[in-house]
Amino acid sequence: MYKNMAVLYDELMDDIDYKEWYLYIEKLLDKFSKEPKKILEMACGTGNLSYYLAMNGYDLTCFDISSDMLSMAYNKLNQFNNIRLIEQNMIDFKINEKFDAIISICDSINYILDEEDLLSVFRNVKKHLHKDGIFIFDINSHYKLKNIIGNNTFIEDRGTIYYTWQNYFDNSENIGEFYLTFFIADEYGRYRRIDEEHLQKAYQIEEIRELLEKAGFSTVYCFDEFTFNKPGEQSERINFVALG
Numbered sequence: 001m002y003k004n005m006a007v008l009y010d011e012l013m014d015d016i017d018y019k020e021w022y023l024y025i026e027k028l029l030d031k032f033s034k035e036p037k038k039i040l041e042m043a044c045g046t047g048n049l050s051y052y053l054a055m056n057g058y059d060l061t062c063f064d065i066s067s068d069m070l071s072m073a074y075n076k077l078n079q080f081n082n083i084r085l086i087e088q089n090m091i092d093f094k095i096n097e098k099f100d101a102i103i104s105i106c107d108s109i110n111y112i113l114d115e116e117d118l119l120s121v122f123r124n125v126k127k128h129l130h131k132d133g134i135f136i137f138d139i140n141s142h143y144k145l146k147n148i149i150g151n152n153t154f155i156e157d158r159g160t161i162y163y164t165w166q167n168y169f170d171n172s173e174n175i176g177e178f179y180l181t182f183f184i185a186d187e188y189g190r191y192r193r194i195d196e197e198h199l200q201k202a203y204q205i206e207e208i209r210e211l212l213e214k215a216g217f218s219t220v221y222c223f224d225e226f227t228f229n230k231p232g233e234q235s236e237r238i239n240f241v242a243l244g
């Protein structure tokens with residue numbers, strides 16, 4: 001669960017180019033001949049993609065389960081009047097509207113740990129999409145969660161933030177456990193400690209495809225990250241597009 005770490009999120013993600021990510025989404029919309037007006041972004045976090053979507057004029061609704069992440073998003077997005085932010089859970093969200101596109105990026109879907117819950121997410125998405133709508137999301141691949149993040153520890157000293165990220169991969173449940181500890185320096189050089197635990201489920205492409213079809217999507221495409229290529233065995237991020 002993203003709590004105290006929310007204030008550090010943007011700094012920790014500074015290697016991710018959200019503008020490029022936004023442009024990739026535009027390319028996907030183009031490829032599938034979609035020109036959405038109303039977009040729902042699920043698990044928007046601190047609003048990094050939302051910022052580009054709002055700036056480019058979409059009528060945007062964003063939600064996240066974490067009020068801490070949403071308050072960071074609010075600071076970034078309250079300059080726009082074509083956006084609303086709400087606190088909801090992907091598993092049972094209810095918005096009395098339908099959308100032309102529903103988007104969720106940056107492995108938010110891996111936070112759904114149980115297949116039944118993931119089916120509820122997908123059914124809910126289907127319910128909130130117009131008939132010819134498009135659903136775009138990505139996952140951290142099974143390969144990445146098991147072999148790259150896996151049973152590894154990462155340590156980084158960024159000057160004012162020092163952190164350790166210890167990971168375990170549970171082979172029986174296919175769940176990556178991440179234990180993060182941050183030490184953040186204040187203006188007097190004193191360090192405050194923040195601990196967070198995150199769990200991500202490692203799904204196989206076929207499992208996701210099956211659940212999407214069960215939820216009523218008739219066509220499912222998947223691509224290796226930020227391309228239109230088929231994912232390979234060592235793809236780290238897999239983008240899905242579900243239609244129909």
Ligand SMILES: C[S@@+](CC[C@H](N)C(=O)[O-])C[C@H]1O[C@@H](n2cnc3c(N)ncnc32)[C@H](O)[C@@H]1O
Binds near residue numbers: 066088104108112
């Ligand atoms: C890795 S962050 C990605 C945030 C954002 N999409 C981005 O690109 O920066 C994962 C996000 O998923 C949210 N999340 C996790 N489980 C959720 C759920 N069940 N419903 C809604 N949001 C959820 C977290 O609070 C967090 O903001």
